[in-house]
Amino acid sequence: MLYVLYAVCVFFSVCSSEAKVKLPANVVVPAVFAFGDSIVDQGNNNNIGTPIKCNFPPYGKDLMDGTPTGRFSNAKTPPDLLAEELGIKGLVPAYLDPNLRDEDLKTGVSFASGGCGYDPLTASSMELFKLGARRIGLMGIPPIGCLPMQRTLLGGIIARGCVEEHNEAAQLANTKMAVAIDLLSKTLPKSKLVFIDIYDLVTDFIVNHKKYGFEEVKKGCCGSGNIEVGMLCNKYSATCEDDTKYLFWDSFHPTEKGYRVLVDQIIKNNMNKIFKTTV
Template sequence: MKMLSSSSSSTIPLFVSVFIILCSTEALVKLPDNETVPALIVFGDSIVDPGNNNHLVSVAKCNFPPYGRDFSGGIPTGRFSNGKIPSDFIAEELGIKELVPAYLDPALQPSDLLTGVSFASGASGYDSLTPKISELYGLGARRIGVFSAPPLGCLPSQISIAGGIQRECVEKYNEASKLFNTKLSSGLDSLKTNFPLAKFVYIDIYNPLLDVIQNPQKSGFEVVNKGCCGTGLIEVAVLCNQFDPFICNDVTKYVFWDSYHPTERVYKMLIAGIIQEYVESFL
């Protein structure tokens, strides 16, 4: 589960981070004239981890090639992708800043904290929703967006385990995702009574990602059930490395970068649609 929030303000704190305008960025999405998004604070797992795990004792690391091969300078930052991740695109779309830094990055500056950071950590577990929301609310968060679970049965790693010889999405895993999402959405609705001054927004990523997987030709994708890295069947983290001879040449044809994480291109496309659909829910 990825939880994104920001502290209260007269402007609109939304669900990712903010940079203290060290570089000028313009919002790609249209906001009302009197509204701005000052900061983006991110919590979650490897989908939105920009490199916190680099500084933790963990086997879930990706601060080595070929991770980051399409990032600026081809640098492996610790993002579980070939390039940018969702939090980066959200911040950029909202005109906050280009990248959301890791909270544990030794190079983090005080100015970064004013515009937002990511506390996300790859392979982090699931915590009970209500206590965490209560804590965030107590710290001043008033606009909180929560991502749904993706179609887990369509991850290449899960297809390798239970997708059969045809490598199809595992329906029972997708059903589990849908059940979780139903309960998550209901849980957020119940929180609105306890925290009337806050806005909680359930953000569906299940259906948009599933649509890309089921209808790849609409967006120019060709490979949906394997990752670009290695054989694409099981490779992730240390198994996806520069010594693997099977890394794909054209990542733009792939929905998934490794056996768990989508490509930068998929993230960019999904976030653009999500921002357009949900931004007014936070106003």
């Protein structure tokens, strides 16, 4: 079993039998599991009594039939894209999805909750994981939770150059997480844990945005792009004409293209380290 953790407060177990990524013949890993905040919340907050939701337009406008699912973007997010690239399934569901089946759990779900660490009602992702683990006999997987304020500041703070101490706090949290992963690895000798810090990668997206195919990185596609997130990005907000030109969908969260470029770079830069293979 392989566990991959990267610094947007996400925990993954990933694999595939028909992956787009070329994996070694002996690699068999069945699922994608995600922990964290809104970056990887696939719709858990839809069913939690918190105002931190996005199960309304224009969120999800480019996903399936345009029905909002609770993903904080215009379409797919990192769990979906990793599962897709690794040939597992096209969409990773939320654990609290009322239509979730036991079969869905076997190939992965998200236990993440948008606003984790801000709103007390969103801090139960580990309890959700324990319930899910019992359903499929996965209690051997070590629970790793959300680190509040640990987004690597994917949104406007980097893009607009505000408050340097927030950037320093994110970098410090990444350093602490790397140490925690090293300690955890020593207690799980039969597992492989890999820490991938995306802080510098996302910063490079912003500084060298044209190299990655982005035209706008200083504001989001929804509304004015400056403060709109969650309820402030709604059906009354204007949206940009072409979200594929934008790194950010709202003031915090990337577009599907932003996430796709991010996942592509993670795979390109780390698959050899993880699987001892090339992509």
